[in-house]
Amino acid sequence: MSRPLVALAAAVxxxxxxxPLAAMVPRVESADLAAIFAPRNLELLxxxxxxxxxxxxxxxxxxxxxxxxxxxxxxxxxxxLRPLGIAPLLIPPMILAMVWTVLADIRGAPAxxxxxxxxxxxxxxxxxxRAFERIDARREEAARIAGGWRAALRSDLxxxxxxxxxxxxxxxxxxxxxxSVADYVSWLGQPKFSVYAAEIFANWRIESRPGLAVATALxxxxxxxxxxxxxxxxxxxGAMASLSGDFRQPEPFELGPWRxxxxxxxxxxxxxxALIPAARLVWEAGGAARGFEFxxxxxxxxxxxxxxxxxxxxxxxxxxxxxxxxxALALVLGHALERARGGRWLESLVVLPIGAPAVLLxxxxxVLWNHDWSARFYDEGGVxxxxxxxxxxxxxxxxxxxxxxxxxPRLEEAAQLAGAGPFRTLTRIVxxxxxxxxxxxxxxxxxxxxxxLDATMLTPAANRxxxxxxxxxxxxxxxxxxxxxxxxxxxxxxxxxxxWSLFARRRLELLP
Amino acid sequence: xxxxxxxxxxxxxGERGILDSIDLAVPEREHLLLVGPSGCxxxxxxxxxxxxxxxxSGRLELFGxxxxxxxxxxxxxxxxxxxxxxxxxxxxxHLNARKQLEFVLGCARTPREQWSARVAELLEWVELAGYQxxxxxxxxxxxxxxxxxxxxxxASPRLLLLDEPLGPLDEELRHSxxxxxxxxxxxxxxxxxxxxxxxxxxREYATRTVRMRAGRIVAEGAEAxxxx
Numbered sequence: 001m002s003r004p005l006v007a008l009a010a011a012v013x014x015x016x017x018x019x020p021l022a023a024m025v026p027r028v029e030s031a032d033l034a035a036i037f038a039p040r041n042l043e044l045l046x047x048x049x050x051x052x053x054x055x056x057x058x059x060x061x062x063x064x065x066x067x068x069x070x071x072x073x074x075x076x077x078x079x080x081l082r083p084l085g086i087a088p089l090l091i092p093p094m095i096l097a098m099v100w101t102v103l104a105d106i107r108g109a110p111a112x113x114x115x116x117x118x119x120x121x122x123x124x125x126x127x128x129x130r131a132f133e134r135i136d137a138r139r140e141e142a143a144r145i146a147g148g149w150r151a152a153l154r155s156d157l158x159x160x161x162x163x164x165x166x167x168x169x170x171x172x173x174x175x176x177x178x179x180s181v182a183d184y185v186s187w188l189g190q191p192k193f194s195v196y197a198a199e200i201f202a203n204w205r206i207e208s209r210p211g212l213a214v215a216t217a218l219x220x221x222x223x224x225x226x227x228x229x230x231x232x233x234x235x236x237x238g239a240m241a242s243l244s245g246d247f248r249q250p251e252p253f254e255l256g257p258w259r260x261x262x263x264x265x266x267x268x269x270x271x272x273x274a275l276i277p278a279a280r281l282v283w284e285a286g287g288a289a290r291g292f293e294f295x296x297x298x299x300x301x302x303x304x305x306x307x308x309x310x311x312x313x314x315x316x317x318x319x320x321x322x323x324x325x326x327x328a329l330a331l332v333l334g335h336a337l338e339r340a341r342g343g344r345w346l347e348s349l350v351v352l353p354i355g356a357p358a359v360l361l362x363x364x365x366x367v368l369w370n371h372d373w374s375a376r377f378y379d380e381g382g383v384x385x386x387x388x389x390x391x392x393x394x395x396x397x398x399x400x401x402x403x404x405x406x407x408x409p410r411l412e413e414a415a416q417l418a419g420a421g422p423f424r425t426l427t428r429i430v431x432x433x434x435x436x437x438x439x440x441x442x443x444x445x446x447x448x449x450x451x452x453l454d455a456t457m458l459t460p461a462a463n464r465x466x467x468x469x470x471x472x473x474x475x476x477x478x479x480x481x482x483x484x485x486x487x488x489x490x491x492x493x494x495x496x497x498x499x500w501s502l503f504a505r506r507r508l509e510l511l512p
Numbered sequence: 513x514x515x516x517x518x519x520x521x522x523x524x525x526g527e528r529g530i531l532d533s534i535d536l537a538v539p540e541r542e543h544l545l546l547v548g549p550s551g552c553x554x555x556x557x558x559x560x561x562x563x564x565x566x567x568x569s570g571r572l573e574l575f576g577x578x579x580x581x582x583x584x585x586x587x588x589x590x591x592x593x594x595x596x597x598x599x600x601x602x603x604x605x606h607l608n609a610r611k612q613l614e615f616v617l618g619c620a621r622t623p624r625e626q627w628s629a630r631v632a633e634l635l636e637w638v639e640l641a642g643y644q645x646x647x648x649x650x651x652x653x654x655x656x657x658x659x660x661x662x663x664x665x666x667a668s669p670r671l672l673l674l675d676e677p678l679g680p681l682d683e684e685l686r687h688s689x690x691x692x693x694x695x696x697x698x699x700x701x702x703x704x705x706x707x708x709x710x711x712x713x714x715r716e717y718a719t720r721t722v723r724m725r726a727g728r729i730v731a732e733g734a735e736a737x738x739x740x
Contacts, residue, residue: 410602413564418667419590419619428615432606 001336002422009332012325013397016390017353020364024214027367032215041199045219048196051112052176052223058117059124059171064164066121066266067128073253075262081270082129083501088273089122090493092451092467094180095486098474099277101188108191112181118273119181120171127167127235131160137250162234169231173224177357179454180471187475196220197454201359204458210363217360224355225348232347235402278490284483296480304484308469312488315450315466318381322388323446326396329389330441334400335430339409347398354394358454361391365459384462388449395448396441403437404430443496450493513576515540515671515703516561521570523556523727530556532727534570540670543697543704545714548724554707555599557724558673561705562596563589575670590619595669599676601660603648609635609659610644613666620667634662638692654685658692665696672697674706678713690714 035041069075070082088096097115101107106114135156179197186192197220204213255262285300286292305312337343337350353361365387369378377383411433415425431438453471456462466489473482516538523531531553538544546554559565561572563585572580574594579587604612613631622630635641638658648656657677664672674693678686694717697704706714715721723731 408602410598410600411604413559413562413589414596414598414602414604414663415615415619416564417562417589417594417596418616418663419621420615424619429604433604435606 001339002332002426005332005423005426006336006340009329009336013329013333013350013390013393016386017361017393018349018390020361020368020387020390021352021356022364023368024210024360024364027211028214029211032209032211035212036215036219041196041216041219044194044196044199045223047194048176048220049223051109051116051195052172052227054113055116055120055175056168056172058113059121060164060168062117062121062269063124063126063167063171064128066269067125067130067164068132069262069266070125071129072132072250073255073259073262075255075259075266077263078266081263081266083497084270084274085125085266086122086497087270087494088118089120089126090447090451090497091119091274091277091490092180092453092493093119093178094184094453094467094471094474095281095489096273096277097181097184098482098486099280101185103276103280107188108185109193111185111188112193112195115181115185116175116178120174121269121273123170123174124164124167127163127170128160131163132156133249135159135250166231166234169227169234172227173231173355176220177224177454179357179359179457184474197357197359200357201457204359204363210367213363214360217357221356221360224357225351228351228355229348232351232398235398278487281483281487281490285480285487287480288483297484300480300484301488303481304488307481308466308485308488311464311466311469312485314381314384314464315489316492318384318388318462318465319446319449321381321385322392322449323396323442325385325389326393326445327438327442329393330396330400331426331431331434331438333393334397334437334441335404335426335434337397337401338404339412343401347401350394350397352394353390354392358391358452359458362387362455362458365390379461381461383459384456384465387455387459387462388445388452391452391455392445392448395444396438399441399444400434400437403434407433439500443500446496447493450489513540514538514573515542515575516705517571517573518561519571519573521560521572522568523553523560523565524568529727531560531567534727534729536722536729538703538705540575540703541697541701542720543694543706543714543718545718545721546705546707546724547721548709550709552724553727554709554724555675558596558675558705558707561671562594562673563587563592593670594673595664595667595671596673597657597661597664597675597677599679601648601656603656603660603663605648608645608647609640609651609662612648612659612663616663616666622667630666634666635659637665637696638662653681654689657681657685657689661689661692661696665700665702668700670703672702672704674704676708677706678708686713690717693717 066085070078070085093115096119097111100115100118101111104114177197179195179201182193182195182198186194200213200217200220203209203216282297283292286294286297333350337346365383369383407430411429412425415429420428451467453467456465456468457471462468466485470482470485470489473485514537516536518534518536521531521534522529534557546557548554556565560567561574563579566583566585567580569582571578574587574592577587579585579592604615607615610631613634614627617627617630631644632641635643638661640655640658640662643651643655643659648659651659661677677693678689681689693704696702697717706718708714721733722729
């Protein structure tokens with residue numbers, strides 16, 4: 001490890017992800033803290049916790065069998081359904097809400113529960129799939145000899161459950177911190193569904209009380225960290241339990257007559273989460289009830305590109321820059337976290353920016369950078385890149401640190417003995433060995449940045465992005481322009497993963 | 513002169529002692545066999561000599577220079593003149609055979625114009641001529657281990673550390689690699705410390721055997737004398 005390089009990367013991470021949060025702390029007054037315990041806040045917090053826990057449970061009920069079926073069985077088209085299953089996670093939840101509230105005619109809490117469950121089940125599915133396929137064949141065979149498939153399943157489950165629980169924890173975190181779905185379903189009319197994140201937003205935007213906004217955010221931050229820290233421990237336990245040096249891939253389970261029902265189950269999930277929403281948006285872009293025509297779809301796209309050109313370009317550039325910055329940070333910090341003594345304890349600090357409500361981070365960035373001396377930076381895209389990088393760097397860092405844990409340390413020791421310095425070892429030996437994880441982290445941050453709405457809503461420079469344009473426009477009515485813009489976002493979030501699936505020979509590491 | 517001298521060297525991990533007051537001297541050009549059951553500290557001793565593990569106490573000298581004093585590392589691994597053949601090879605999976613060796617030559621500041629000849633020479637020595645562009649994944653177990661050996665000696669070390677180098681190989685390959693190691697030992701005048709958990713392994717070529725148990729040296733014997 002190069003200490004100057006690690007120090008530089010840590011400084012950038014602190015500036016982007018931790019300083020905005022730290023800047024908010026002095027603004028809290030005792031009266032603000034007392035307001036945390038106001039009955040309305042407590043009621044909202046309870047409702048949000050129930051919301052998060054229920055969504056995590058539903059996501060597990062759908063994601064665990066999905067992950068098992070696509071990774072360990074002879075189900076037809078498993079190889080196709082596996083990458084398709086990620087799509088609902090990539091699609092901005094607000095776009096899913098836009099589609100399903102109309103299609104299923106649901107409002108309020110049921111709509112929010114349904115949309116968030118559909119949006120987060122791939123998290124559990126991805127973690128489950130990875131855990132199932134990392135079970136050593138010999139372990140499973142030993143159990144099968146002892147007691148057949150039932151015994152094999154009994155021996156497999158303890159190895160898989162930590163990963164499943166880890167996915168569920170992430171689903172919980174995504175849900176309790178999301179503001180856009182609840183905001184959208186409430187905007188549609190009665191019954192409304194308010195969540196805690198919306199209250200933080202209201203305290204800043206409507207009440208103009210930053211101290212109160214920070215104080216209100218504290219319980220949500222505590223809850224999120226309480227879910228993320230076990231998730232990090234479980235993720236490590238899941239990986240440790242199932243990987244060994246001379247690993248052998250297990251045989252797929254034969255489903256027999258259940259092959260096609262299993263396929264239908266997975267296809268239904270993918271359809272609800274991605275295929276139907278995409279089809280519905282195409283239909284809306286083509287004129288919808290006014291009379292669908294393919295020619296209109298083309299016109300809608302032309303209009304969207306014409307009117308939303310600047311927003312789309314901004315979204316792409318900001319996301320590209322944030323992803324590239326995060327990949328560089330991840331290589332240095334992710335590797336250092338795993339290799340440095342005590343590095344694992346610092347993981348809790350690294351996840352703080354994703355653990356904090358997005359609105360809080362956004363307000364912190366405003367407080368930190370909205371000054372005369374930094375006006376140029378604040379008004380331009382730089383601040384958006386900083387905000388997005390600060391928010392999402394943890395994902396890339398955790399992905400790289402997990403990949404580093406699986407990287408034989410002797411590869412680095414051999415380089416060290418050969419005389420390679422820390423920088424050379426990092427760039428010539430570690431980086432090429434971790435390229436799947438680095439690219440996975442890059443794609444993850446790119447997609448998350450592109451679909452981000454909560455964090456970008458308050459920062460003026462970030463208001464010139466495609467997601468914000470959709471958010472704004474949808475409040476003035478749904479038309480083919482909104483549908484075409486949403487489809488363009490869908491295309492952009494799916495594109496990097498699709499290109500990788502088509503042209504790369506190895507699987508992308510997308511999980512922390 | 514002794515190639516390696518350990519004076520009262522201990523290594524601890526928290527409360528657990530891994531090496532306990534090791535005293536050992538290895539004369540130059542010796543082929544020392546370090547044997548003992550799994551988990552007795554052989555590999556840790558090797559890694560301590562290489563500088564990959566920091567001792568808790570004691571003094572380590574390499575070719576008359578202090579390499580570590582107490583917990584203070586005086587010479588970092590890359591300055592110890594050590595080559596190491598790792599268990600399983602630890603070849604860099606993204607580099608072909610030529611690049612594996614060029615990486616080491618670059619680190620050793622060997623002039624670039626000499627790389628090509630040196631790579632060819634090294635691959636010739638380990639009978640891998642013509643394998644220059646092959647990636648580790650395309651090599652058999654024996655070939656990979658021979659490439660790892662070429663990499664270990666690429667920078668012309670004076671001390672070669674072998675960590676269970678024959679572990680994954682079959683009987684025939686073990687003999688052929690041992691013969692190759694012996695040949696290089698003789699030709700290059702190397703000092704070799706060879707760790708194994710199988711006492712009969714390499715006894716034919718070793719000049720001395722040191723037996724370890726539970727982090728301590730429990731017996732020493734001169735192989736050549738024993739054979740006589």
